Amino acid sequence: MFENFLSIMIFVPIIAGLALLFLPVSREAARAVGLAVSVIVVLFGLKLFVSFSGAGGGFEFTEYRVVNSSLGIAYSLGVDGISILILAAAALLFPMVYLLFQTREKGYYANLLIVQGAMIGAVAATDMVLFYVFWEVMLLPIFFMIGLYGGPRRLPATIKITIYTIAGSLLMLASIIYLGISYHAQSGEWSFAMENLSKMSLAGPTATLAFAGFMIAFAIKIPLFPFHTWLPDAYTEAPAATTFVLSAVMAKIGVYGVIRFVVPVFDESFARYALILACSGVIGMMYCGIAALAQKDMKRMLAFSSASHMGIIALGIFCMNVQALTGTLYQIVAHATSTGVLFLMLGIIEERSESRSIDDFGGLASRAPVFAVFFAVAMLASVGLPGTSGFIGEFLIILGAVKFNPMIAVCAGTTLIIGVCYMLWLFQRVFYEKTNSRLEHFRDLTAVETLTLLPIVILIIVMGIYPQPFIEKIEPTAQQQIAVIASVPHVAEAAPADLNLKKGEL
Amino acid sequence: MQDTMAILPLITTGAGAILVMLVAAFEGFRKEGISILGIGLFAFAFFVQLTVENSAPVTPYAELFNGMLVTSTFTKAASLIILACGFFSAVAAQTYFTQNRGFVLEYYCMMLFAACGMILMTMAAELITVFIALEIMSLAIYTLIGCDRRSVIRSEAVLKYLMLGAFAGAFFVMGSVFIYAGAKSTKFADIAVVISATGFLANPALLGGSMLILVALLFKVAAFPFHAWVIDVYDGAPLPVTGFMATAVKTAVFALFANFLLINTELRDGWVPYLFWISVLTMFVGNLIAIGQNNLKRMLAASGIVHSGYLIIGLVAMSSESFSGGAVLFYLAAYAASTLGIFVALSYLGGEDEKRITFDDFNGLARIRPYSAACVAIFMLSMAGIPPTAGFMGKFYIIAGAFKEGFVALGVLAIISSILSMWYYLRLIVAMYFKEPEGDFTVAEMTLAPLGTFVLAAAVFVISFIPVVI
Secondary structure (H helix, E strand, C coil): HHHHHHHHHHHHHHHHHHHHHCCCHHHHHHHHHHHHHHHHHHHHHHHHHHHHHCCCHHHHHEEEEECCCCCCCCCCEEEEEHHHHHHHHHCCCCHHHHHHHHCCCCCCCHHHHHHHHHHHHHHHHEEEEHHHHHHHHHHHHHHHHHHHCCCCHHHHHHHHHHHHHHHHHHHHHHHHHHHHHHHHHHHHCCEHHHHHHHHHHCCCCCHHHHHHHHHHHHHHCCCCCCCCCCHHHHHHHHHHHHHHHHHHHHHHHEEEEEHHHHHCCHHHHHHHHHHHHHHHHHHHHHHHHHHHHHHCEEHHHHHHHHHHHHHHHHHHHHCCHHHHHHHHHHHHHHHHHHHHHHHHHHHHHHHCCCEEEEHHCCCCCHCCCHHHHHHHHHHHHHHHCCCCCHHHHHHHHHHHHHCCCHHHHHHHHHHHHHHHHHHHHHHHHCCCCCCCCCHCCCCCHHHHHHHHHHHHHHHHHHHHCCCHHHHHHHHHHHHHHHHHCCCHHHHHHCCHHHHHHHHCCC | HHHHHHHHHHHHHHHHHHHHHHHHHCCCHHHHHHHHHHHHHHEEEEEEEHHCCCCCCCCEEEEEEHHHHEEHHHHHHHHHHHHHHHHHHHHHHHHHHHHHHCCCCCCCHHHHHHHHHHHHHHEECCCCHHHHHHHHHHHHHHHHCCCCCCHHHHHHHHHHHHHHHHHHHHHHHHHHHHHHHCCCCEHHHHHHHHHHHCCCCHHHHHHHHHHHHHHHHHHHHCCCCCCHHHHHHHCCCHHHHHHHHHHHHHHHHHHHHHHHHHHHHHHHHHHHHHHCCCCCEEEEHHHHHHHHHEEEHHHHHHHHHHHHHHHHCCCCCCCCCCCCCCCHHHHHHHHHHHHHHHHHHHHCCCCCCCCCEEHHHCCCHHHHHHHHHHHHHHHHHHHHHHCCHHHHHHHHHHHHHHHHHHCCCEEEEHHHHHHHHHHHHHHHCCCCCCCCCCEEEEEEEECCCCHHHHHHHHHHHHHCCCCCCC
């Protein structure tokens, strides 16, 4: 049983979710099943995280079975330093949702289970076609969750996110097929396995187009400027748990895709266009940061804030050095925990006060002190205060960015200040100032809610103070990954001294 | 003897058709009995075809009756698809006629005759045989469309199809005559020999003849610019007949198309640049038509045009050295399963006299009939090419084939076309799941169609695991 660790983590939630959809079950029972399954996944996830060694930077917990013999498509799974932390985020954060939101419909919990399984599958897949299958499957529950349980303007938001992401993924499909055909042409065999495809040398305009196909798909998912326009609507209209899934895990799978697929396969094109991509990351940071300042709706503000922070996470990849990449991988978890908690707590606020407009709030800290403390911790982690998880990642990324291009580093660093502005301003208006009369009966966190959120809040602080155990797991792979790009002549020419310096540091 | 064995499925369907006709003359047999007999005969023919052994895998062809017919795994698989389509269309018809008028006792007889013509068409390796097959199929289909004589819309559809179909048939005959004049033979193999000896462009008779034949075939698969009839005809035909036409007829014609082009390599090379543009325009024109439709049948007709476009990509990109027809047949099977699935579902969801037929009529279906809605959603996702359905693998094979043969632009255009098609496939899912129900979706009585819908929904997943060599 324990040889198929990853398969269990993928298919137990998916099967449970489908069973819930098709069987007549009460919503209480559905929630109980969801909670039980997510706890099982957490246990497996913890075991996986602890026994994952990270040494050597290779894949562990591998599974392999040929599915389609004629095209060499295989069901092959594995975990390495790139995927381990995203996998952990996808596995560990879900029980919170079932504990915090207890009165939703059956389909809501069922879709959550399916999306969790599909996301774990996408992160664990080492075959490109398998990855693509999970990548598409994870969109469907989101589609149904926003469309069925979302806010008043849910329909346009659903259509927007679906058409956007499917357009991106179909372009990626063309690129995947192109890679498979190129591999067939070069080696005479069919394979869509990651390790085989990354060995190929690709050149010419078609390779650049294939690179663009991948990049657009991931840029839409992350989302990178200028592909972010679906995000505010989708995040705002989605129910709390869906926004949590989208921001905490799914956006990260876009980042993961760039690191896992684009960098090793298209090393040359990637190095050539890294500066443009980095600029797009920084522009997105600024644009969404400024947009966040202007929002009156808390959820919309957090949506823009999340997009802004995804900009810096993406920037970490485009800097192409070990610090920035390690920072990105670290920040993936840091951002997942902090933004995830913020969106969940916002869901609680919305449930209790039936409003999200900042003007309707004020003085919440005196009504709900525990709530305020938790919100504050998550918020400070989100803006990157030293001592919280957000600081380590963002610091490493800015450090890497300085080495890559000082101008970009300056812009990114400055934009972080905007983040502090809107977050603290939000906190001031919602939690301090005069108590709004409609908050008279606002209940503080219950014991269950407190215990649910407490581990994550502790994790945020632990990751800020003692990052070493996490960094140890991801650094070897990050170094390996950077070694791939550093060997590209284009990069080596541009900054030879710089790159040599960076190896083995940190 | 060997020859007769190979055409056993043909004999089974033909004899079955006559049997149904005779049985229908007896007083005791009425609608229910005839329906079960028709469904049973399709199932029987399917198993007969399944048991027929083929000596030749694909190429070289095993010739039958002095080269009039050929058999291979390609023709066998095509016949299997056609018979399966017939089976599920018959299931749909059985249910459909419990709540719609217009049933005639010869209905299943005509379906079997049509299937007989289609099977003959997949195996034909000679132009006159093709013409006979084409006419057996077409005449049976005309009758099926117009079997409800009192309905104006059916009569209009059958008139349009008959007129234009007759033109296409005439084009085909004219093309055959030209080719016979140029090549002194009607056998595909002999024509290929003549063409490779004298050159394709050197002989105007061959050039003109092949063009006329291509026109006829493109008309039958509703490719641009011969697609205009398909919307009205599909809309006017009874639901199960539309399903049968959209799947089985397309399978038969594409099988013939592939056979014809495969043997005549030089002829194919001459026409590939034009087929390239025809496939591109077919995809995009079909999409533009489909996006504007409010009626489900018309949308499905237009989406059938788009799928013809994808299939023509398969023909353009087939390499003669290693052609297995796998990609084209796989796509046809995937397309047939999902399209027929919708028609089988519509045959009971459509209600009396096809009263529920627009997108809005299906608002909120998921609240009232969640299982049916889930099946329809699966069919839509398969047509849109979302994994892990068969439609996804079908697109995968077609595009991989195009890339492999160097038609990168064609593959990319197919992708863009499927992005466009998301709009109308998702629209039905949005209506079913996100809108409030208006009607009550009562259906007359429990019949076979819901079961058939489930089987096809499962088939959509099962088919995707069949490996195909490209």
